[in-house]
Amino acid sequence: MLAVSRRSPLLRNSSYALYRSFHINLPLKSDFAFVFDIDGVLIRGKKPIPQAKPALELLNKNKIPYILMTNGGGVSEAAKAQEVSHITGFPNISPLQVVQSHTPMKSLINDPNYKRVLVVGGDKDNARKVAEDYGFKDVTMPIDIVRNNKSAAPHSMYKPEYFEKYSKDIDTSIPIDAILVFNDPRDLSSDMQIVQDLLNSNNGLIGTKRDFKSWKDHTSPSIPIIFSNNDYIYANDYPLPRFGQGAFRMLTETLYNTTNKLKPDQNLDSLILGKPFKLQYDFAHHILIDWNARLEANKSHESIQNLPKLGEIPETTPFKKIYMVGDNPESDIKGANDHGWESILLRTGVYQDEDYDSIIAKPTVGVFDNVEDAVKTVLIDNGIKV
Ligand code: G3P
Ligand code: MG
Numbered sequence: 001m002l003a004v005s006r007r008s009p010l011l012r013n014s015s016y017a018l019y020r021s022f023h024i025n026l027p028l029k030s031d032f033a034f035v036f037d038i039d040g041v042l043i044r045g046k047k048p049i050p051q052a053k054p055a056l057e058l059l060n061k062n063k064i065p066y067i068l069m070t071n072g073g074g075v076s077e078a079a080k081a082q083e084v085s086h087i088t089g090f091p092n093i094s095p096l097q098v099v100q101s102h103t104p105m106k107s108l109i110n111d112p113n114y115k116r117v118l119v120v121g122g123d124k125d126n127a128r129k130v131a132e133d134y135g136f137k138d139v140t141m142p143i144d145i146v147r148n149n150k151s152a153a154p155h156s157m158y159k160p161e162y163f164e165k166y167s168k169d170i171d172t173s174i175p176i177d178a179i180l181v182f183n184d185p186r187d188l189s190s191d192m193q194i195v196q197d198l199l200n201s202n203n204g205l206i207g208t209k210r211d212f213k214s215w216k217d218h219t220s221p222s223i224p225i226i227f228s229n230n231d232y233i234y235a236n237d238y239p240l241p242r243f244g245q246g247a248f249r250m251l252t253e254t255l256y257n258t259t260n261k262l263k264p265d266q267n268l269d270s271l272i273l274g275k276p277f278k279l280q281y282d283f284a285h286h287i288l289i290d291w292n293a294r295l296e297a298n299k300s301h302e303s304i305q306n307l308p309k310l311g312e313i314p315e316t317t318p319f320k321k322i323y324m325v326g327d328n329p330e331s332d333i334k335g336a337n338d339h340g341w342e343s344i345l346l347r348t349g350v351y352q353d354e355d356y357d358s359i360i361a362k363p364t365v366g367v368f369d370n371v372e373d374a375v376k377t378v379l380i381d382n383g384i385k386v
Contacts, residue, residue, distance in 0.1 A: 029296065032321040032382055033288055034059065034066035034375070035341070037275075038080075040327030040349020041371055042068070043087045045237035049348050051372035052088040058375055060092060062384055065292040068093070069284045069324075071229035071244070071274045071331055073100035074122025074183030076130050096305055097291055101229035101245070101274040102130070102182045104283040107310040109135035113224070116140065118176045118198060120191050121183030121245070125166040130182065140176060142187070142194040143167040145206055152197070152207075153190035175204035179225040184245045191248070196255050198223055199268070218260040220269050225252070229274030231331055235349035245274075275326075276335030276361075285314045285322070292318060323378055325371060327351050329359035337361045344374045 036042060042052040059066050068084065075083070078095040085093045108114045116138040119131045131139045146153045147167040158167075176198055185191035199221035202208035210222050231244035249272065256268040274280050286308040294300045308314075322341040326332020327349025336343035338361075345351055345363040348370050356367070368374040376386045 029318065030062075030064045030292075031319060032064070032323065032378070033292065033319050034064065034323045034325060034378075035284055035288065036066060036068050036371070037324070037326035037328070037332045037349075038068055038070035038084060039072055040235035040351075041325055041346055042084055044235055044349065046087060047237045048087050048089065049370065051348075051370040053090045055370075055372040055375040056088070056090045056092075058372070058379065058386060062379060063295070064379070064384075065288065065295055067097040067099060067284065067288050067291055069099040069275065069280070071101045071231045071234065072183070073102045073127075073228060074130070075100075075126050076133055077103060079126075094291075094300060096287070096294070096300070096303070099280070099284045099287050101280075102127075102180070103287075104273055104279065104310055105131075105180055105182075105226070105228065106134045106307055107283075114178050114180075116174055116177050116204075118142070118179045118194070120179060120181045120195060121185050121248075123186060127182040131180065138174075140170050141167070142190045144170045145172075145194050146190050148172055149207070153187075153193045155189040157187050158190070172206045175201075176206065176223060177204060178223050181225070181227045181245065181248065183228070184243075185248055188248075192251060192255065195225070195252055196259065199225060199252075199256055200259060212260075218262060219266050221256065224271070225268075226271045226273060227252075229331075230272045230277075231274070231328065233328075233350060235327060241350050275328075275331035276333075276338060278335075278339055279311055281335050281339040281341070282311070282313050283308060285317065286312070288319070288322065289314060289317060323365065323374075325374055329355075329361050329363075333359070333363050334361035337364060344368060344378070346370060346374065 042049055077098040077100060080100055081093040081095045081098050085091050117136055118140050119127045120142060121127055125141060128139050128141050143158060144167050146156050146158060147163050148170060179195055179198060198204060200210060201222045202210045204223040227245060227249045230246040230249060232246035233241035234244040236242055253268045290306045323344055324332055324336035324341045325344045327346050329345060329351060333343045333345055342365050343363040344365045345367045379386050
């Protein structure tokens with residue numbers, strides 16, 4: 001294992017090569033690994049990208065470690081692994097290989113500032129189940145607040161049976177500590193209204209409003225808000241890119257900034273997770289190291305995962321190179337380049353060749369037609385026959 005230097009997180013350090021050559025009796029370990037984006041790389045909406053299955057098979061055959069890192073979410077890591085397996089037809093994906101946009105929120109479950117959280121987004125009440133499964137003890141969703149008083153969201157599209165199945169009674173006298181946006185809103189008008197109410201509330205108490213004049217820093221909301229991803233657009237099976245959670249973030253900021261009469265150079269304070277941010281790449285790096293260690297110890301079936309603290313940088317890594325394979329220059333490629341990984345851009349998703357000159361970050365390895373071509377090229381570059 002090598003120490004990760006600050007300047008060059010993923011080593012250009014020759015001591016690793018020496019280590020390998022002096023330990024010839026050890027089983028060959030890969031000194032490179034892959035991190036795959038999901039939408040636009042392995043699948044598009046509910047449709048497979050046909051080259052995904054052979055690409056993953058090739059990696060398994062050659063014992064090259066990899067994980068998946070998506071800005072999507074709203075379901076458990078196990079459900080996402082199952083969905084990708086089902087759509088691609090590649091059965092061997094473990095939940096421990098999946099980092100969704102909200103996965104790092106697992107690291108907040110014991111933080112006293114996140115006792116009662118408002119979880120926003122996703123189908124039905126899946127995000128509530130995910131948050132509870134992570135270990136959050138008291139999870140409210142906007143639908144619970146609307147159930148309590150329908151006038152709170154006058155344009156809500158929730159049907160009576162929806163309230164019946166997916167909402168619960170809540171004690172509105174206990175304040176909400178923080179807002180966690182797990183996924184894109186489904187009932188946008190409810191989510192928009194309830195989130196704004198709480199950002200401008202009296203310390204997170206539902207149905208109250210903070211005193212505008214006595215609130216000193218108006219960029220600071222009454223309770224913190226964490227967005228789990230910033231994708232303005234993403235690729236599903238529709239021919240054009242679709243708006244993602246980043247669009248909800250913009251909407252939230254615009255409404256908050258207007259309500260609080262912020263100046264043009266001011267903005268709502270928030271934390272944004274997901275690609276391209278360092279926090280997400282460091283978290284995924286920890287998960288990749290953990291997964292690799294399991295593979296080497298033949299413990300990939302065990303379900304307890306070693307989780308880092310939020311924002312913790314891996315101190316050591318067995319990898320000389322990590323290849324991020326993505327379709328979105330703004331998230332996948334920018335994040336990889338900014339944080340010392342190699343980057344590979346594919347033509348199977350958001351990216352279009354005519355945009356190459358104007359994309360925010362250029363891939364370090366190159367642009368490829370699909371994930372299989374990219375994987376083959378990297379394996380060959382690393383001396384593996386394909
Ligand atoms: O909502 C999904 C999206 O924002 C992007 O997913 O897998 O391309 O990071 P992915
Ligand atoms: Mg993508």
